[in-house]
Amino acid sequence: MDWLSEIEAARARVRGHVVKTPVLEVTGFGLDYPVEMKLEQMQHTGSFxxxxxxxxxxxxxxxxxxxxxxxxxxxxxxxxxxxxxxxxxxxxxxxxxxxxxxxxxxxxxxxxxxxxxxxxxxxxxxxxxxxxxxxxxxIHAYDAVPTVAGQGTCMAEWEEQGLQADTVLIAVGGGGLIAGALAWLQGVRKIVAVEPETSCALNAALEVGAPVDVEVSGVAANALGARRIGSICHGLAEKHLHRSVTVTDEAIIAARDALWRERRQLVEPAGATALAALMSRAYVPAPGERVAVLVCGANVAPDPLG
The missing domain is CATH 3.40.50.1100 (Rossmann fold)
Known part of the structure; x- marks a missing residue:
């Protein structure tokens, strides 16, 4: 599969139909290093x-x-x-x-x-x-080439916007978003998969060497609650993923709350899951390692405006 060509073609197709979401560098969140963020929760319908x-x-x-x-x-x-x-x-x-x-x-x-x-x-x-x-x-939610190529436009766009990070942390449900990033970067930057402890289909698949069914629950289950990781994601992760980590529901809620308190970004639990890995020290960057977080979903419940 020529993923670079697939994603470039997808970029040409979706241009004018999707939002070019903003990026920023932030400090705070209890961390002693800056973090690059892409605010993909500002995409149409509140997610990538x-x-x-x-x-x-x-x-x-x-x-x-x-x-x-x-x-x-x-x-x-x-x-x-x-x-x-x-x-x-x-x-x-x-x-x-x-x-x-x-x-x-x-x-x-x-x-x-x-x-x-x-x-x-x-x-x-x-x-x-x-x-x-x-x-x-x-239209499959995550395990189809057009879906993965479309999600890959997010990482391609981020690089065009000047991404500097050595390592990008991305939340995982069924794997479409991280698969698109892996397909685009192909090891040029490190990617860390972040899943809730109670919904971790990719982590389980990597442990046994193949997609397997997992139990699904927790605060992010309505967005990250795929019972089995997509085969496309699993294949790309076996080749290009740097690391897979899991985080607790408590860490996810703490990250969600911090995004609101410190940057007035209102996100659903899934949207804060990647940041939770840094705040909870599930992933600790090496000295000098530049890190980035993809914030991916904003459909909070209940709706704050009723």
């Missing part, structure tokens, strides 16, 4: 997911049945938003655990929405059944 959604739709022959997606919330919102922008019918399946904020966000796009009992795997089963019944095109 719009990149993969637009790239998939713009590079596909969409059938009359439209598109269908299963999501913990953010992917569904992004697919619904992109489909609406491009005039494509969309049906989104989400689990109840997605929560009212993300469910309401999807509803606001006008997409057809089905809320199913249980967790993400149940939503995926519903989406697959809908695909079989209607011929709609399935």
């Amino acid at each position: 997911k719009a990149r993969g959604a637009f790239n998939t739709l713009l590079s596909s022959d969409v059938p009359e049945g439209g598109v269908v997606a299963a999501s913990g919330g953010n992917h569904g919102a992004a697919v619904a938003y992109a489909a609406h922008a491009l005039g494509i019918p969309a049906h989104i399946f989400v689990p109840e655990m997605a929560g009212p904020t993300k469910i309401g966000l999807i509803r606001s796009t006008g997409a057809e929405l089905s809320v199913v009992a249980g967790e993400y795997a149940n939503a995926l089963a519903g989406a697959e059944a809908h695909e079989q019944d209607t011929g709609a095109m399935q």
Whole structure:
């Protein structure tokens, strides 16, 4: 797979459809070194997911049945938003655990929405059944080349904006975002995967050498709660990942709160998970090592504006 070409093509497709999100260098957070941040939670629908959604739709022959997606919330919102922008019918399946904020966000796009009992795997089963019944095109949340290439535009954009870091920390759920970063950087910079202790599909896969099912729970489960890591992410991680670490729910909440207190950035727990690895010392940079954090999601629950 020529990932660099795939991601460059994705950049050309999504230009004008996605936000060029800001970057900044910050101090504080109880750290004695500066941290570069990319505020990808300022993307359309509050997460990086719009990149993969637009790239998939713009590079596909969409059938009359439209598109269908299963999501913990953010992917569904992004697919619904992109489909609406491009005039494509969309049906989104989400689990109840997605929560009212993300469910309401999807509803606001006008997409057809089905809320199913249980967790993400149940939503995926519903989406697959809908695909079989209607011929709609399935847009996978993380384990598809167009999705990964679209998410890779985030890291390509960050480098264009002047990223200086030696090491980039990225939160992981199903692995689409970090897979895109690994595919773009290919070892040029170190990437550290950060997962909640209670939802760590990549960490488990790396330990045994293949994707495996894991139990999913915790404060970030509605965004990072994939039961099994994507095969694309696992393959790229085996080649290019520097390290995988896990963090507690308490560390995630502390990082989320610190982003609000110190920089007035309102993010969901998943969006703060990468920073949590630095604040909790799950990852300790070497002396002189320059680090960066990708802040990836803003769909907090409950919605602060009601």
